[in-house]
Each structure stands twice: as C-alpha cells, then as structure tokens.
Amino acid sequence: MDADRLVLLEPSGRKHLVALDRDTVQVPRVGVVRADALRASVGRRWTVGGRSFLVLTPSIRDVVGTIRRKAQIVGPKDAASLVWNCDLKAGDFVVEVGTGSGALTLALAHAVGPAGRVVTYDVRPDFLDVAKSNLSAAGLDGRVQFKVGDARVGIPDRDADAVIVDVPDPWEAVGTAAKALRPCGHFASFSPNVEQVNRTVAVLRTATFVEIRTVEIIERGIEARDSGTHPSFAPLGHTGYLTFARHVLETI
Ligand SMILES: C[S@@+](CC[C@H](N)C(=O)[O-])C[C@H]1O[C@@H](n2cnc3c(N)ncnc32)[C@H](O)[C@@H]1O
Known part of the structure; x- marks a missing residue:
C-alpha cells in the first residue's frame, strides 16, 4: 500500500522509515546507501558500517507512527475499532470530519482500498496541507479529497457509508452526518472526554x-519472556471514547 518506502528495524527495536525516492538514500546514523540495494534486501538482514538492520515493508502501524503531527491523532487501537465498527470495506465511501494530521484518514483510506473514497474536512487549511502530505508520502492521497469545511455549517456529501467525526464538539456534527449518510450508514465519533460523549449521545437519541x-478500547501489552510472561507494567493510558450509531429513516 505504501509509496516507495521501507522500514529498517534495528536489533533494539528502533525503526527508521526511509523513502526510496532517489538512487541514494540517507539512513539515520549510518550514512548514504543505494536504494536498489535496500529494495533487494526486503525481509533480510542488511549490514552497513558494522550495524545490522532488518529490511521490512512498512505496515499501516509504521506509517501512522511516523506521520507529521499537528494535532492529537487517533492511534492504531482506536482506528482499528472505528474501521471494524463502521463496517468499512473495499469500495466504501467515508466522510471524515476533523482531518487533523490525517492519521485516521490513513487508516480509512487503507480500509476502503483503491476502489473506495474518503472525503475529509477540517476548518484549518494548514492542517489539511499537512494531512495531504502525510497521505501522499504513504501513496494513499489518490483515494482522499481534502476539503475546508465546518461540521457545524454542514457538508454537501450524500449517500456516505460512514461519517466519522473527531472534533471537540461532535454533537454539532450529528445533524450534518444524518444528511450525509445513506440509510443504515454508520456514524462514529472519537472524544477524549465523557462530557463530549454525553452531549453527542443526547443529540443522537433525538x-x-x-x-x-x-x-x-483498552489495549494491554503482554511481555512474553522465558522467565515469566505477564502484562506490561506500562500504564494503561486513556485515549478516547468511541461512540457509534446507525442512521435510519424512521425509528421504532
Ligand atoms: C484532534 S484533531 C483530529 C485528528 C485526526 N483524527 C487524526 O487522527 O490525525 C481535530 C481536528 O478537528 C478540526 N476541527 C475542529 N472543529 C471543527 C469543525 N467544526 N469542523 C471541521 N473540523 C474541525 C481541528 O482543526 C483539528 O484539526
């Protein structure tokens, strides 16, 4: 899915995402190497200047982990749940409100595939520019339209399979989403605070x-070791709450 990029994995677990957009590539802390030598080493160990790396193709997780950030991003565990719970699949049409840095946009564009389409709105043109360059670097910008738009004012799209909202006041986007969704289409919002959830759910109910x-979604790492396997001691940090709903033409 990625543009011409590869990941170099150090024995320590540290990763470097390198773009192979020239004949030679600058590899961090190593120097300049030939791009075709890296391409020929996918899945293999590659040694230069006494240092060894594994050469991997980038996963969506790698890509999201290295994007330029302008705002708080939706991370992999929440993005995966949004994709699954909105029933997104190849060929779908998704409207996103609150592009930010485009981290979630990447996951949505990945999910809908080359036959699908994502239209993403933000009130900040400068954020849209950053998101666009992040999607372009991943080779996914062809599936995405970046538009300046305000969820409170409304958006012109119709018959969307899903509308996904990550803005501070998602309840303001519910009316807009209802107009943009096809019957039985999915609404989802991502909110860090429970007060945002309460207001959004109250509007959805009406x-x-x-x-x-x-x-x-709480993701807990497990450390598997010969000496004993146990949950990671890293604190379980809060990211946000995910609210889902389906749009219908009549209620019971
Ligand atoms: C937390 S960021 C979104 C991050 C994004 N989901 C990601 O994964 O990179 C929220 C974004 O919503 C935008 N925003 C705020 N209010 C908005 C509105 N009413 N309509 C559209 N975008 C809005 C902000 O400019 C900001 O870029």
Whole structure:
C-alpha cells in the first residue's frame, strides 16, 4: 500500500522509515546507501558500517507512527475499532470530519482500498496541507479529497457509508452526518472526554439514529519472556471514547 518506502528495524527495536525516492538514500546514523540495494534486501538482514538492520515493508502501524503531527491523532487501537465498527470495506465511501494530521484518514483510506473514497474536512487549511502530505508520502492521497469545511455549517456529501467525526464538539456534527449518510450508514465519533460523549449521545437519541453505543478500547501489552510472561507494567493510558450509531429513516 505504501509509496516507495521501507522500514529498517534495528536489533533494539528502533525503526527508521526511509523513502526510496532517489538512487541514494540517507539512513539515520549510518550514512548514504543505494536504494536498489535496500529494495533487494526486503525481509533480510542488511549490514552497513558494522550495524545490522532488518529490511521490512512498512505496515499501516509504521506509517501512522511516523506521520507529521499537528494535532492529537487517533492511534492504531482506536482506528482499528472505528474501521471494524463502521463496517468499512473495499469500495466504501467515508466522510471524515476533523482531518487533523490525517492519521485516521490513513487508516480509512487503507480500509476502503483503491476502489473506495474518503472525503475529509477540517476548518484549518494548514492542517489539511499537512494531512495531504502525510497521505501522499504513504501513496494513499489518490483515494482522499481534502476539503475546508465546518461540521457545524454542514457538508454537501450524500449517500456516505460512514461519517466519522473527531472534533471537540461532535454533537454539532450529528445533524450534518444524518444528511450525509445513506440509510443504515454508520456514524462514529472519537472524544477524549465523557462530557463530549454525553452531549453527542443526547443529540443522537433525538435524531434518526439507532444502535447507539459507546466503548473505550483498552489495549494491554503482554511481555512474553522465558522467565515469566505477564502484562506490561506500562500504564494503561486513556485515549478516547468511541461512540457509534446507525442512521435510519424512521425509528421504532
Ligand atoms: C484532534 S484533531 C483530529 C485528528 C485526526 N483524527 C487524526 O487522527 O490525525 C481535530 C481536528 O478537528 C478540526 N476541527 C475542529 N472543529 C471543527 C469543525 N467544526 N469542523 C471541521 N473540523 C474541525 C481541528 O482543526 C483539528 O484539526
């Protein structure tokens, strides 16, 4: 899925995402190497200047982990849940409100595939520029339209399979989403605070939405060692709450 880029994995676990857009590439802390030598080494150990790397193709996780950030991003565990719970698949049409740095846009563009389409809105043109360059670096910008737009004012799109909202006041986007969604299309919002969830759910309940539910995804790493396997001691940090609903034409 990626543009011409590879990941160099150090024995320490540290990763470097390198673009192979020239004949020679600058590899951090190593120097200049030939791009075709790296391409020929995918899946293999590659040694230069006494240092060894594994050469890997980038995963969506690698790509999101290295994007230029302008705002708080939606990370992999929440992005995966949004894709699954909105039933996104190849060929779908998704509207995103609150582009930010485009981290979630990357996951959405990845999910809908080359036959799908994402239209993403932000009130900040400068954020849209950053997101666009992040999508372009990943080779996914062809599936995405970047538009200046305000969820509170409304958006012109119709018949979307899903509308996904990551703005400070998602309840303001519910009416806009109802107009943009096809019948039975999916609404989702990502919110760090429970007060945002309460207001969004209250508005969803008064509109033509069903199957309204909110979840928090908690991902806990497991450290597998010969001396004993146990959950990671790293604190379980909070990211946000995910609210889902489906748009219908009539309620029960
Ligand atoms: C937290 S960021 C989104 C991050 C993004 N989901 C990501 O993964 O990179 C929220 C974004 O919403 C935008 N925003 C705020 N209010 C908005 C509105 N009413 N309509 C559209 N965008 C809005 C902000 O400019 C900001 O870029």
